Amino acid sequence: MATTSLPVERETSRTAKAPRRRLGGGLMLLPPLALLFIFLVLPLILVLVYSFYTLNPITGLMQQDFSLQNYKDIVNSSLYLKIFWRTFQIAIVATAVALLLAYPMGYAIGAVAPPRLHGLLLLLVIIPFWTSYIVRTYAWIGILQSHGFLDSLLGWVPGLPTELLYTRTAVIIGFVHVYLPIMILPIFASARNLDRRLIEAAQDLGASPWRTFWRVTFPLTLPGIVAGIVLFFIPTFGSFVTPQLLGGTGDLMVGNVIADQFGEAFNWPFGAALSIVMTIVVIIGMAIFFKFADVDAIYG
Amino acid sequence: MASSAHRSGLSLGDRLLRIYAGLVYLFLFAPIIVVVISSFNPSGRWNVPHGFTMRWYADLMKDDEILHALRTSLTIAVLVAIISSLLGLLAAYGLSRTRFPGRGLVQALFYLPMLVPGVVCGIALVIWFNKLGIATGFLTILIAHVLVTLPFTLTLIMTSFYGFDRRLEEAAHDLGANDWNTFWKVTFPLVLPGVIGGALIAFTLSFDEFVLTFFVAGGGVKTLPLVIYSRIRYLLSPVINAIATVVIVFSIALLLLSQVAQVIRARKAEAA
Numbered sequence: 001m002a003t004t005s006l007p008v009e010r011e012t013s014r015t016a017k018a019p020r021r022r023l024g025g026g027l028m029l030l031p032p033l034a035l036l037f038i039f040l041v042l043p044l045i046l047v048l049v050y051s052f053y054t055l056n057p058i059t060g061l062m063q064q065d066f067s068l069q070n071y072k073d074i075v076n077s078s079l080y081l082k083i084f085w086r087t088f089q090i091a092i093v094a095t096a097v098a099l100l101l102a103y104p105m106g107y108a109i110g111a112v113a114p115p116r117l118h119g120l121l122l123l124l125v126i127i128p129f130w131t132s133y134i135v136r137t138y139a140w141i142g143i144l145q146s147h148g149f150l151d152s153l154l155g156w157v158p159g160l161p162t163e164l165l166y167t168r169t170a171v172i173i174g175f176v177h178v179y180l181p182i183m184i185l186p187i188f189a190s191a192r193n194l195d196r197r198l199i200e201a202a203q204d205l206g207a208s209p210w211r212t213f214w215r216v217t218f219p220l221t222l223p224g225i226v227a228g229i230v231l232f233f234i235p236t237f238g239s240f241v242t243p244q245l246l247g248g249t250g251d252l253m254v255g256n257v258i259a260d261q262f263g264e265a266f267n268w269p270f271g272a273a274l275s276i277v278m279t280i281v282v283i284i285g286m287a288i289f290f291k292f293a294d295v296d297a298i299y300g
Numbered sequence: 301m302a303s304s305a306h307r308s309g310l311s312l313g314d315r316l317l318r319i320y321a322g323l324v325y326l327f328l329f330a331p332i333i334v335v336v337i338s339s340f341n342p343s344g345r346w347n348v349p350h351g352f353t354m355r356w357y358a359d360l361m362k363d364d365e366i367l368h369a370l371r372t373s374l375t376i377a378v379l380v381a382i383i384s385s386l387l388g389l390l391a392a393y394g395l396s397r398t399r400f401p402g403r404g405l406v407q408a409l410f411y412l413p414m415l416v417p418g419v420v421c422g423i424a425l426v427i428w429f430n431k432l433g434i435a436t437g438f439l440t441i442l443i444a445h446v447l448v449t450l451p452f453t454l455t456l457i458m459t460s461f462y463g464f465d466r467r468l469e470e471a472a473h474d475l476g477a478n479d480w481n482t483f484w485k486v487t488f489p490l491v492l493p494g495v496i497g498g499a500l501i502a503f504t505l506s507f508d509e510f511v512l513t514f515f516v517a518g519g520g521v522k523t524l525p526l527v528i529y530s531r532i533r534y535l536l537s538p539v540i541n542a543i544a545t546v547v548i549v550f551s552i553a554l555l556l557l558s559q560v561a562q563v564i565r566a567r568k569a570e571a572a
Contacts, residue, residue, distance in 0.1 A: 031387060032454075035443075035447070036450070040413060041412075042428065044420075046431060130551050131548050132507075132525065134508070134528050138532050142334060148346040149338070149346045152346065180327075234417070241529075245532065255419045268423075275419070279416065
């Protein structure tokens with residue numbers, strides 16, 4: 001599906017012989033680049049600068065001298081380390097649950113369904129993704145709250161958990177729902193490119209289905225799995241809406257703490273330092289993505 | 301492509317896989333279905349409805365805060381669609397037509413808004429606007445939305461640039477057309493479906509955008525997602541189901557429209 005394909009460096013061979021005079025290609029890059037530079041690069045640099053400032057404890061004003069105090073506070077405070085650790089745990093669990101849903105799904109669409117149905121089946125995956133994040137999260141409030149839709153539908157089943165809203169389970173469900181499509185897509189892509197003959201060969205040679213899966217199918221779809229994991233983990237780790245709306249008050253994530261520094265707490269330098277730490281985690285995630293995932297194969 | 305997809309008779313494993321996939325689809329669509337159903341539920345609560353009502357839609361028509369926010373969101377989304385697809389067109393043209401050292405880095409820069417967590421992007425903009433002395437409001441929302449939609453419009457428009465035969469442009473040149481004419485007479489019509497697709501995606505993303513808007517909106521301007529957010533936190537009302545249903549139908553219609561644009565693009569590329 002073209003909506004999800006990232007342009008990769010595929011055009012190089014064609015551009016190589018592109019002729020001279022063109023509507024100044026470089027010139028046309030200037031307006032969008034200027035926008036990105038002025039409203040993204042410079043602001044991010046400013047966040048980095050602010051993260052070294054501190055608040056004067058008495059006046060509450062920002063002191064603009066270089067200090068590592070915020071970072072020290074983060075590392076030395078059991079509270080913030082705990083929040084980072086919790087955020088990590090929630091994101092990992094959500095990613096694992098999502099993979100259990102996304103892998104069979106991506107495999108079913110890519111390797112089992114006939115190719116003529118690929119477009120339709122993927123469209124059905126994308127539709128929920130393009131539906132407002134806030135609306136979908138709101139819907140989960142209605143489904144999971146006590147006397148909510150799930151209760152009303154299945155309340156007669158004994159032993160079924162009710163009052164899921166404001167628990168970690170609700171947060172996990174919310175994350176899995178919101179970002180599942182972006183995990184399915186790369187897994188679909190690698191399953192589609194899977195050479196079925198290799199699987200048949202393994203089976204003909206007497207390998208059990210279990211062994212065939214782990215020795216043939218799994219390694220061949222691994223790039224899609226890694227891409228899916230990273231694409232899911234990054235926005236989950238950085239989220240603040242889902243835990244805010246579905247989670248309990250004692251179960252906040254780093255995103256909530258950052259948001260609070262700009263709302264209630266009004267400590268911009270500390271919020272900036274937390275943002276920098278969060279961004280570093282995300283960059284490490286991206287590095288893993290580009291190291292292990294063959295981007296060309298996934299989006300080709 | 302899987303050669304064995306048409307094997308007669310599905311294996312047990314494949315059959316189980318189908319059921320599993322069906323359940324995942326159910327999970328993906330459950331919230332959407334529940335909201336739509338609840339918007340017609342006379343009880344106004346979250347239960348399996350007994351009956352049908354349009355009352356919440358009637359209430360919606362009288363809800364000035366929501367209607368005003370809807371107008372604001374639509375205005376912003378239209379402007380973002382135009383600006384973002386225009387900038388995406390410039391960037392796609394520039395990236396596909398030039399080679400210079402560090403080009404990879406520039407291309408990566410265009411995807412940066414997609415990679416930086418929304419919260420970080422949001423506070424970065426708040427700090428920046430504060431530093432520049434720009435009051436948060438309509439303009440700052442517009443800037444933030446153009447920023448987050450640009451990677452998506454660029455991606456879509458880029459695929460159009462790859463899709464057609466570069467020799468068409470060269471032929472136009474050889475026949476004496478200048479750069480300007482070549483662009484408008486040859487290049488632009490061929491990439492137009494991509495530009496339209498990009499504009500539609502930008503519109504949808506802007507219309508639904510929450511996290512950045514939350515930070516850069518300031519007090520005065522309220523977009524629809526902001527109103528929905530504050531209502532579901534502080535004041536539950538079935539009117540939200542009605543407006544949410546409208547938003548859902550609208551988003552799906554736009555997505556389908558952009559898919560049609562994609563198909564047209566593919567056809568044109570084949571024909572070209």
